[in-house]
Amino acid sequence: MRASLPLLSILSSLVAAGIASPVKRSISSGACSCSRLSLSMKLITRVDADVYNDLVFYFQYASSAYDSTCAKPNGNTLVEQFSDSGTDTQGFIARDDRRKEVVVALRGSSDATDFWTDAQVLLEDFTSPGTTPPANTSAHTGFLNAWNSVAAQVISTVKSQLSSHSGYTIVTTGHSLGGALSSLAGISLKQNFPSSPIRMYTYGQPRTGNDNYAFWVNDQFGSNAFRAVHTTDGVPTIIPTSVGYRHHGIEYWQNPDPPSASTTKECSADGEDPTCSASVPSQGIDLAHTIKPRDLSVHVIFRFAFRTTGLHLWPVTSWNMPVSLLSDRLTTGPVPMCLRPYCLAASINQAIVHFSLSRLFALSLILSLSAMRAALPLLLSSFIAATAATPIKRGISTGECSLQPDPWDDIQNAGESSDVYNNLKFYFKYASSSYHSTCASPNGNTLVEMINNDETDTQGFIARDDARKEVVIAFRGSSDATDFWTDAQILLETFTAPGTTPPVNTTAHSGFMNAWNSVAAEVISTVKLQLSAHAGYSIVTTGHSLGGALSSLAAITLKQNFPSSPIRMYTYGQPRTGNDQYAFWVNEQFGSNAFRAVHTIDGVPTMIPTSMGYRHHGIEYWQSSDPLPPSPDTTKECAADGEDPTCSASVPSHGINLAHTMYFGILSITPFCS
Numbered sequence: 001m002r003a004s005l006p007l008l009s010i011l012s013s014l015v016a017a018g019i020a021s022p023v024k025r026s027i028s029s030g031a032c033s034c035s036r037l038s039l040s041m042k043l044i045t046r047v048d049a050d051v052y053n054d055l056v057f058y059f060q061y062a063s064s065a066y067d068s069t070c071a072k073p074n075g076n077t078l079v080e081q082f083s084d085s086g087t088d089t090q091g092f093i094a095r096d097d098r099r100k101e102v103v104v105a106l107r108g109s110s111d112a113t114d115f116w117t118d119a120q121v122l123l124e125d126f127t128s129p130g131t132t133p134p135a136n137t138s139a140h141t142g143f144l145n146a147w148n149s150v151a152a153q154v155i156s157t158v159k160s161q162l163s164s165h166s167g168y169t170i171v172t173t174g175h176s177l178g179g180a181l182s183s184l185a186g187i188s189l190k191q192n193f194p195s196s197p198i199r200m201y202t203y204g205q206p207r208t209g210n211d212n213y214a215f216w217v218n219d220q221f222g223s224n225a226f227r228a229v230h231t232t233d234g235v236p237t238i239i240p241t242s243v244g245y246r247h248h249g250i251e252y253w254q255n256p257d258p259p260s261a262s263t264t265k266e267c268s269a270d271g272e273d274p275t276c277s278a279s280v281p282s283q284g285i286d287l288a289h290t291i292k293p294r295d296l297s298v299h300v301i302f303r304f305a306f307r308t309t310g311l312h313l314w315p316v317t318s319w320n321m322p323v324s325l326l327s328d329r330l331t332t333g334p335v336p337m338c339l340r341p342y343c344l345a346a347s348i349n350q351a352i353v354h355f356s357l358s359r360l361f362a363l364s365l366i367l368s369l370s371a372m373r374a375a376l377p378l379l380l381s382s383f384i385a386a387t388a389a390t391p392i393k394r395g396i397s398t399g400e401c402s403l404q405p406d407p408w409d410d411i412q413n414a415g416e417s418s419d420v421y422n423n424l425k426f427y428f429k430y431a432s433s434s435y436h437s438t439c440a441s442p443n444g445n446t447l448v449e450m451i452n453n454d455e456t457d458t459q460g461f462i463a464r465d466d467a468r469k470e471v472v473i474a475f476r477g478s479s480d481a482t483d484f485w486t487d488a489q490i491l492l493e494t495f496t497a498p499g500t501t502p503p504v505n506t507t508a509h510s511g512f513m514n515a516w517n518s519v520a521a522e523v524i525s526t527v528k529l530q531l532s533a534h535a536g537y538s539i540v541t542t543g544h545s546l547g548g549a550l551s552s553l554a555a556i557t558l559k560q561n562f563p564s565s566p567i568r569m570y571t572y573g574q575p576r577t578g579n580d581q582y583a584f585w586v587n588e589q590f591g592s593n594a595f596r597a598v599h600t601i602d603g604v605p606t607m608i609p610t611s612m613g614y615r616h617h618g619i620e621y622w623q624s625s626d627p628l629p630p631s632p633d634t635t636k637e638c639a640a641d642g643e644d645p646t647c648s649a650s651v652p653s654h655g656i657n658l659a660h661t662m663y664f665g666i667l668s669i670t671p672f673c674s
Contacts, residue, residue, distance in 0.1 A: 052261035058201035060342040062175040065107040070343040084149035088113035102161045108176030116655045117142035119488035130192040139209035147184040170198040179205025199224040207245035214248035225249030233289040234282035247271035421632035425664040427570035429672040431544040434460045434474040439673035453518040457482035469537045471530045477545030486511035499561040508578035516553040539567040548574025568593040573604045576614035586617035594618030602660045603653035616642035
């Protein structure tokens with residue numbers, strides 16, 4: 001994990017960049033070059049005070065949606081909190097009796113389930129209760145599924161509110177993923193309540209549907225679809241138009257900082273204005289995405305018309321802390337970013353750090369390390385109790401997890417069982433250590449080199465174990481937004497890596513391949529030097545989650561580059577990485593030397609389905625239940641071809657869960673560095 005710069009420094013740099021940016025002025029600046037406007041063209045339209053103030057006002061609902069308990073959203077009546085545990089879609093419905101509005105606010109991405117929603121980028125036919133879209137209207141699969149998981153409840157509650165409050169307007173709002181859901185909610189509610197006025201306000205919204213979807217929203221909403229973008233926020237353009245997507249609504253581009261109506265441009269009405277935020281190449285989730293209209297006491301993106309009472313902001317000097325130290329403050333006060341709630345009377349005694357600001361893995365999206373340490377025994381006890389009560393191993397019906405009785409093919413030979421199990425645990429210590437940017441002595445051995453590519457955020461290390469005579473390459477799993485963007489690039493592409501000659505039609509996950517190739521030459525060169533200096537040493541690759549996929553790609557590449565050197569791979573919670581040909585190739589090259597561990601109901605290994613052309617390789621070692629301590633007796637050696645329906649594939653994937661963060665009793669980010 002890279003060291004975090006002080007936030008105030010980052011913010012200052014961002015502000016300076018925004019002020020210095022010539023994009024707004026239409027002066028050439030490399031990739032952001034815009035031709036000068038001719039005198040005959042329309043002058044840049046700046047928003048009036050009413051529009052600007054509304055953009056600020058409704059963002060306060062959007063930011064409040066990040067809080068699970070909001071007693072008085074934006075000072076108004078809370079009608080209902082809604083939540084779907086399957087999709088993790090959350091938000092609330094509020095009523096403003098002064099403005100005569102029913103407001104539906106949807107939360108943005110805040111945990112791993114949401115990022116899996118974000119990653120399902122394939123377009124599918126638009127369907128939602130009570131709607132009749134134009135022909136060939138399609139939307140983002142993940143967003144549509146998330147909205148539809150709460151649609152019936154939201155529509156029912158809004159209907160009840162409109163029935164008892166005649167003449168009220170509907171407003172939908174949300175930030176990031178919440179903006180996309182607000183768009184889908186907006187068009188759905190427009191179809192269900194055609195006689196009710198409706199507006200939508202979105203902030204940092206990614207493209208949500210295809211051309212027909214955008215044209216439909218524009219036709220139905222006209223100037224009542226407000227889509228705000230802050231300076232260089234990369235999320236609105238993270239899904240490119242080249243994959244069939246298009247923005248709708250009028251963009252309101254706030255650029256540069258400091259914020260005011262005079263620095264907020266009203267862009268063209270069709271949704272895609274090349275002179276606005278689309279003129280800046282997307283850098284994904286960045287600081288600009290996290291501080292939309294935010295009250296930082298001193299500097300805001302949209303200057304708030306009022307200050308919320310009853311909430312205590314940290315002193316501005318607190319922002320000089322590195323992000324990595326924020327964990328010490330998580331349980332004592334709110335984070336004054338895009339997550340800060342405007343709930344007035346609500347009790348705010350815990351906070352969530354936005355994903356792009358947190359360098360911790362999955363579970364720490366919600367818990368700081370200190371809080372995790374305190375909560376972990378309880379979490380593990382509950383989890384273990386739940387899995388112990390689940391009779392999957394015994395072949396007893398448990399609803400969707402029903403299995404037919406099968407001979408429980410545990411590793412039979414006690415000596416081999418112990419050796420295999422101990423090795424699985426031993427190499428996981430390298431994998432967990434790779435989450436740390438400085439690991440002086442990985443697993444007690446010699447650190448040869450740290451691996452790091454800033455662009456792809458691919459990180460890990462190369463170590464040497466002189467006792468075992470091994471060169472070990474360990475890769476870090478997903479730990480920040482760049483990694484989740486890597487995870488999201490799920491299209492298969494032809495396998496290419498330095499020094500390899502794969503079989504015909506061998507393909508691999510586009511994001512994983514790009515990440516591995518960003519460090520491949522460096523890794524191959526270093527391994528070559530180590531093998532030259534240490535004759536007879538073996539090669540071992542290892543990694544957890546994304547790191548497991550990279551370990552697989554690294555292993556087959558190193559096998560091709562050093563065919564005479566023994567090589568093994570150990571992966572943990574590895575997602576499917578390539579197609580059938582890739583899996584068969586790895587199996588043929590490695591045989592029983594590809595060890596793929598899965599912990600109980602970890603959903604990541606099956607998160608990418610075989611229906612998309614993917615297939616697992618290697619022998620799965622399924623730790624099927626959780627005794628304390630874990631043991632070889634509950635670790636099953638599965639079929640050698642990689643896809644065994646009686647092992648972890650028998651459990652429907654629920655994405656990143658607690659099981660994904662623990663292997664063989666070890667938390668996935670535990671350092672073994674001394």
